[in-house]
Amino acid sequence: MNKNAGIVGLGVCVPEKILTNFDLEKMVDTSDEWIKTRTGIEQRHIADENTFTSDLASKAAINALEDAGIKPEEVELIIVATITPDMFSPSTACIVQHKIGAVNAAAFDLNAACSGFTYGLTVASQFITSGYYKNALVIGAECLSKITDWKDRNTCVLFGDGAGAVVLKPVDEGRGILSTHLGADGSIGKHLTVPSLALEPQELEKRDPENPRTIWMNGSEVFKFAVKIIADATLAVLEKINLNIHDVDAIVPHQANLRIVDGAAKRLKFDNNKIFTNLQKYGNTSAASIPIALYEAVKSRFIKNDDLIVLVGFGGGLTWSSAVVKWYK
Template identity: 45%
Template sequence: MRTRYNAAITALGGYVPENVLTNHDLEKMVDTNNEWIVARTGIKERHIASDKNTATSDLAVKAVERLLKDANLSPEAIECVVVATSTPDYIMVSTASVVCEKAGLVNAWGVDSNAACSGFLYALTLGASLIESGRYKNVIVIGADKNSAIINYEDRNTCILFGDGAGAVLLEQTTAEEGLIDNVFRTDGSGKEQLIVRGGGSMHPSTTETVSNKLNYISQNGRVVFKAAIEGMTQTCTEVFERNDLNAAQVDWLIPHQANLRIIQAVGEKLNISADHVKVNIDRYGNTTAATIPLCLWDYKNDFKAGDKMILTAFGAGFSWGASYLVWSKLRGQ
């Protein structure tokens, strides 16, 4: 009889650039103020890769190096890397390929996944599937974005929201009832115009016209995205509850995408999960897109204990959204 494997998170790594961009810094750049930003978003500061030679892959590599150190693993032990990102180093050449080269993951193959802010959850289930197949034992899943590369710092509606960062998790085989248990994902392409970077792809290749019209920057209809995020995240979390006979009292932690504190609070309230069971770090990092959930796991890993039931949920461009049910595992070295 074939052994049934689950994919357990057994190590984590995270990285944000040293340069901090505060709300007070933004006051000098655009027509905004600290009080308004905090009240509307919950964000106080975000980390920005100020060195123009720093790419998304560099952020990811830093997170991977910390993960390998904590896991006491050599780079040669990693068999596959899945990178979730909306800001790849290049249009052609996957960021995963660059990460494997820079981090010395000589025995790994790599692939990118682009689902914007939902990217890490989508990549996590892809990585977990490789583990569950029994063919792979050590898979790293990364969420990384250098959002500052696609932000117009003259647009006060978007520049206040986003930061740069990377988070990584190691997936390993387990036969216990832990690890990634279930997912509910949705995609609706009709929402694409509400949160999009129009320039730079095959629809609108980069030209002097796309650059002058600022089409290579993020454009967002905040009101539409705000409402859709609350509805989508709540809906998929509720479906995960129903599919797994869970209720709010049984959930130890809600780990939501860090897009807006008011969205996070609304989803927690609709799910009847108290604020002290919801992990939040948006005040320090802003929205790091695919990196928010793994950065949250890395930030708060010492608060989690084996057997903790977690719901991870996100909403992003596409529209893309969903929720995952995770049972926490003992980390390497604990």
Template identity: 55%
Template structure:
């Protein structure tokens, strides 16, 4: 019986909208200040999609870059997985819309809804299809237009979120390289702590749900913060243990970009130097499922990753969900 393939990320791409919303801009909208936002979150500005832009539009730009880097044609894609909580519409899936825009006619397509952990759920799922030989190329895109569901009268949430898209093309790599371990988890009992109540089958859209602002993000910030610090640590420890790698062997950590204090707590826990941690939330805020792939793409473009480096991707999100992936970095595709 043929063994499982090793799976890695062959290329990445990212896209963020042109419009920049700064803390100074928010000071004119709600009772807040640049100092308040930076001290509590580390965020200075975020990107906002244009009125005519939807998640599939952002995803398309990131996907095209990733495919071009790998010199893989859309027609060669076997599957597209889009991680998002801001789909273009309830259905069809944003992945199907993206498949059509790309011209990836033979690709299966589906969305994954795991909030800020969505990209990690996506690459974990994609890896299984490639490892067992069913597919060769799977495109995973984390994309959000969170500005469309952010309540800009709520100073506790509107300072946090931004829009963007990050894409990763997964495929077979040389044996022993690529992903070494994954860890995914969920605690549905914490679902009400971070949610968008209106618009589904529980609370269908109505004049009442609109009046009660139930079509915007609702978050219990302090509870989510405590959860995040705990699971960032436990998920990272889990993938290190599964792979038999010590925390001293981590070459780069790419955490979900939600809050600088959460990242700092994880960094302290693992004794990492700042050079080993990717942080860009000061420029983008929390882009949910797009935050990890955008940060990873920027790290690659900045030359912060080399062949054989041990890279940890780790995040948490609504659901409540969490996840981590450990990768021995290689973009060299295995030839068969």
């Protein structure tokens, strides 16, 4: 019988440098009070000019492998979820494979923006449950500071850099990843964009022409989408295995905005105190936010063995993704 994939190792890495809301007050027309009341964010970590996504991803990966007791050369698959790859090619996953010495691993990147980690978890778990691979490293890693317009107060207060990694292995029945759910709606992708090769006129006109390859967002549209989709994706992934919201011990959502989390909790009629947040310290780190939050939720014993947890992501694409995990490590 096929086994579930379970998370057997966790690791994180965030850059040392902290940028506070007070620092931002000196850079754009904003205030600590505005940022805190509208988002909940108090500070974020920012990589220095010589640090890139693969550096943060590699350190998080090594920490996760140590936690799992697996040597780099034993790793069979590496997936890096990111929208800030070091290069178009090689993929960040291949760079990480080389940096950590995972010489026997297949490696590729996955772009589903802030939903990327749970997308990656879903893809990797298929390889484990089918028996194709015996283990997998799933990493969410970003250097969003490098695609941020530091003159745009609408976006520059929101994002941060970081990486989180997990190791997956087959686990006993009833434990690990019990269900996953993925979705996308490209027709509303225009609400959150970062241009690459194509610099279309409608994208150019929203940006500083000197620095056009930066994040642009229609904040209120993304906000409304996020509140609805957290609730919908949570219920959908539970329904797949005939569970409901009352069965859930904790939710670890993508960390974007405390008001989004509050709105989703109300919609789900779910106790806010059972939703883990740490965006106050890190801002929105896109694909890295869920694994960093999961790491801290486990270390602080917010999540304990035998808890039923839901991971839920949403973001650029627009995309969404969720997973039900019976925690045991």
